Amino acid sequence: MSKLLSFLILITLFSACKNADKTDVSSDTSLLIEEAVIEKHLAILSSDEFEGRKPVSKGEELTVNYLKEQLEKSGIAPGNGNSYFQDVPLLEIDGTMSESMIIQTPKKKMNLKQRKDFVIHTQRKQKEIALEDSELVFCGYGIVDEANGWNDYAGLDMKGKTAVVLVNDPGYGSENPDFFKGNTMTYFGRWTYKYEEADRQGADGLILIHETSSAGYPWYVVESSWTGGQQGLDQGPKAKDCGIKGWITLNVAKELFEASGLDLAKQIRAARVKGFAPVPMQSTVSASLTNTFKAENSKNVIGLIKGSEKPDEYVVYTAHWDHLGKAEDLKGDNIYNGALDNASGTATVLAIADAFAKAKEKPKRSTVFLFVTAEEQGLLGSEYYSDNPIYPLAKTVCNLNMDGVNPAGKMKDLTIIGKGHSTMDEIAEEEAKKQGRYVMNESEPEKGFFFRSDQFNFAKKGVPVLYAEGNYEHWDKGVDYVTKFKETYTAERYHQPSDEYDPEVWNMNGMIQDGQLFLNIGWRMTNSNEWPEWYPSSEFKRE
Ligand SMILES: [Zn+2]
Structure with a gap:
């Protein structure tokens, strides 16, 4: 990008801010995102030297030290006492499944084959773990939503039992936006939620019925995702109440229901209606796992600008x-540079931090x-941070x-991922408008992207969040240009070694625009008395 162009953008940003209120940034010229700063961080973090920034590797060491040095250089204080680091204990569990899963139904004994028919794993630090003649109960969607009087485990003590549940939530395909938000995936539709609920219920086991269209991916994704080593947080041997979790194919489920004297289609219809009661299947399941463990520490990096008033x-x-690090078995370029994912966000937040630190006035609230x-x-x-917050989540605005x-250049839109949860939407919209942009919802809310990045762990604990970017309409090249750019990037680069910083492909104006927006929003929030609130329709609220 030319110097002239970046100059023009600065002027645009400047004039867009002119008429704003006193919390706006226009009075302080240091509160501007600088292209050179972002570009430098982006190029370094995504360089081959950093080896794809895999946790617990040479790449991690280089990365966390780089972040620490940059925070220090900007004059930002350590965020964890006198350290810039928070240790994150990781645990890799590698489980070997029993060759078969035996299901004893009233009519017959089913002998399921691992990988082909089922996959199971455990999140527990336990060498041997098994289901032995555990009673199967069909628990609909596996959802307990007390606020809406919904309980798929109603009246059950799940000790000694294994829940069989459907993927997604009952709203999917209902064409009723007021019923579990219609096709927009609610958290109740995520497998992570179903795992957590089975833990809360104290079930022996949990078996999800895979169905390609509701899950959004085919069986081989389930199979490859849940075999081999699984990373989690090291929470000790007793951390997860539900010991064995897994999946069966739709065909196996059909056979199981039939052999149990139940009609799967009919049961699914019943599970979509409020007041559904769980159905004992008169069948039992047996399967086992032998596990090995690898415990390692990784690090979060944290800096703090202490608020002047609050x-x-x-x-x-x-x-x-x-x-993702390196793929040792790949020939040629085997480094997953992750320029977009997520050297771009890291570089941008570093640039925002630097601008905050240089501001003439100190922000009133603290900024982390x-x-x-x-x-x-x-x-x-x-x-790990949300379970072990360094700063109280109740005091996190x-x-x-x-x-x-x-990376595609300046945009007319601001696409909010997970739009409709909190008044952060309105705050983002006000600030986006000052940049001459409009706000829109993500294009595929049924895919649950809101639950797939880090803001989600804050939302889950009741902290309102914003996860948004320009993603739809290019400032002067329109919608189709962006669609094509994204298609190409996803096909040729996403989660591949070719996700590299390439000045020929990348147009930094988009990062500058979104970086400036996030800076403006953060600056506004640190200098106001505002406490964003959850909408009543959201499944999240302050704890
Ligand atoms: Zn990412």
Whole structure:
């Protein structure tokens, strides 16, 4: 991009801010995102030297030290006492499944084959674990939503029992936006929720019935995702109440229901109606796992700018620093550079932190810059922070998360992922308008992207969040240009070694625009008395 162009953008941003209120940034020229700053961080973090930033590797060491040095250089204080680091204990569990899963039904004995018919795993640090003649109960969608009088486990003590549940939520396909938000996936539709609910119910086991269209991916994704080593947080041997979790194919489910004297289609219809009662299947399941463990520490990186008036209220920026590392078995370029995912967000939050630190006035509330680890393994760094917050979550005003900042250039839209949860939408919209942009919902809310980046762990604990980017209509090249750009990037680069920073492909104007927006929103929140609120229709609220 030319110098002239970047100059023009600065002017545009400047004039867009002119008429704003006193909390706006126009009076302070240092509160501007600088292209050179983002570009430098982006190029370094995504360089081959950083080896794809895999947790617990040489790449991690380089990355977390780089982040620490940059925070230090900007004059930002350590965020964890006198340290810039928060240790995150990771545990890899590698389970070997029994060859078969035996299901004894009233009519026959079913002998299911591992991988082909079922996959199981455990999140428990336990060498041997088994289901032995555990009673099967069909528990609909496996959802307990007390606020709406919904309980798929009603009247059950799940000790000694294994729940059989459907994927997604009952709203999917209902064409009723007021019923579990219609096709928009609610958290109740995520498998992570179903796992957590089975833990709360104290079930022996949980078996999900895979169905390609509701899940959004085919069986081989289930099979490959749940075999081999699984990363999680090391929460000790007793952490998970439901010992064995797994999946069966739709064909196996049909056979199982029939042999249990039940009609699967009819049961699914019943499960979609409020007041559904769980159905004992008169059948039992047996299967086992032998596990090995590898425990390792990774690190979140954290910096703090203490508030001048309300130091005990916090605005938290997040970006995950990690990516996939190296593929040792790949010939040629085998480094997953993760330029977009998520050197881009990391670089942008660093640039925001630097601008905050240079501001002439100190922000009134405290501002936290948190770079989390192991997002790619299941949002583990942010989960650990939200379980072990350094700053009280009840005093955390909001979380602003950047993951995959737009590389396609300046946009007319601001697409909010998970729009409709809190008044952060309105705050984002007001600030986006000052940039001449409109706000829109994500294009595929049925895919549950809101639950798949780090802001989610804050939302889950009741902290309002914003996860948004320009993603739809290019400022002067329109909608089709962006659609094509994204298609090409996803096909040729997403989660591949070719996700590299390439000045020929990347147009930094988008990162500058979104970086500036996130800076403006954070600056506004640190200088106001606002407490964003959850909408009543959201499944989240302050705890
Ligand atoms: Zn990411």
